[in-house]
Amino acid sequence: MALAAIAIEAGAAILEVYSRGPIAVEEKADSSPLTEADLLAEAIILERLANLFPDIPVIAEEAVANGHLPEVTDTFFLVDPLDGSKEFISRNGEFTVNIARIDNGIPTLGIVYAPALKRIWWGNMEAGSFVSTVEEERIASPLKISTRSLHRQGLTLVGSRSHGSGEGDPRLEGLAIIDHASMGSSLKFCLVAEGNADLYPRFGRTMEWDTAAGDAVLRAAGGAVVDCEAQPLQYGKCNQVHDSDYANPQFWALGDDALLDHISKVGLGAAAQ
Structure with a gap:
């Protein structure tokens, strides 16, 4: 549980900033917010990972933003020290520390820690x-979790509190969606992994460090994260023709692979044209 301990330590640094009151915010080159908590948490995580796993490279969000992009091997870590910056700034508690290990393009181990909620999720394929x-x-008090089978009466769709759930997208037509939930950060993956939701479609842009830890937890719980061609989301995507290194395509996170047939049929859909 070394990675969990690192995430919890980083979370304590985040909460120290969170407890002070109004949060000072800077704007990065991509217009996303940056706070002191991002930097403090990432520094802790990078130092601890370097001590424990000196031979495994780390791709971390703020380091990449500053031009530090190490060469990766088949095995590397992906780190988002504070996922859900908008939730952190708005002080709703729905932000997480994300640490994931990638092996041959697959997230084999993931930690998602929500320090303000005092909850942590972790998963590995074994x-x-x-x-x-x-x-x-x-x-x-650890409890094992797993995804749920599709309910006959319909699906619960979970979406981003800040970016929406994709409601109205034609690719959702034909799905019996009876309930919607909104959640910040990687908590959306965890909601599906715990069997409290069925589907999290993300039709906007994300980066690999945004998704890897939650993806690992969901996969290990029996779910899947797939692109719009119903293929498992891959990690370590460099030298992409149409986007930057480590950028994700649009994806679907699902609890029951019975949904794969629908995803295969709708593909990218009209909204991606």
Whole structure:
């Protein structure tokens, strides 16, 4: 549980900034927000990973923004020190620390820690996925989690609190959606992994560090994260013709692979044209 301990330590630094009151915000070159908490958390994570895994390169959001992009091997870490910056700034608690290990393009281990909510999720392909409360910076009561089978009465769709859920997109037509939930950061993956939602479509742009940890938790819980051709989302995407390194395509995160048939049929859809 070394990665969980690192995430919890980074989360404590984030909460220290969070507790002070109004949060000072800078704007990065891509117009996304940057706070002191992002930098403090990433510094802790990078130092701890370097000590524990000196031979494994790390792709971390703020380091990449500053031009530090190490060469990666088949194995590397992806780090988002503070996912859900808008949630952090608005102080709704729905922000996370994300750490994932990638092996041959697959997220094999992921930690998603929501320090303000005192909840942590982790998963790996061998042991499965778990959730626990965090008390006094320690994991308190781990429970194994898994995705749910499709309900006959209909689906629960989860979307971004800041970016929407894709409602109205033609690719959702034909799905029996009876409920919607909104959630910030990587918590959307965790909602599906716990069996509290069925589907999280993301038709906007994301980066690999945004998704890898939640993807690992969801896959290990029995779900899947696939592109618009119903193929598993891949990691370590460099030298892309139509986008920057480590940028994701649009994707679907799902709890039951019975949804793959629908995804295969709708493909990119009219909205992506």
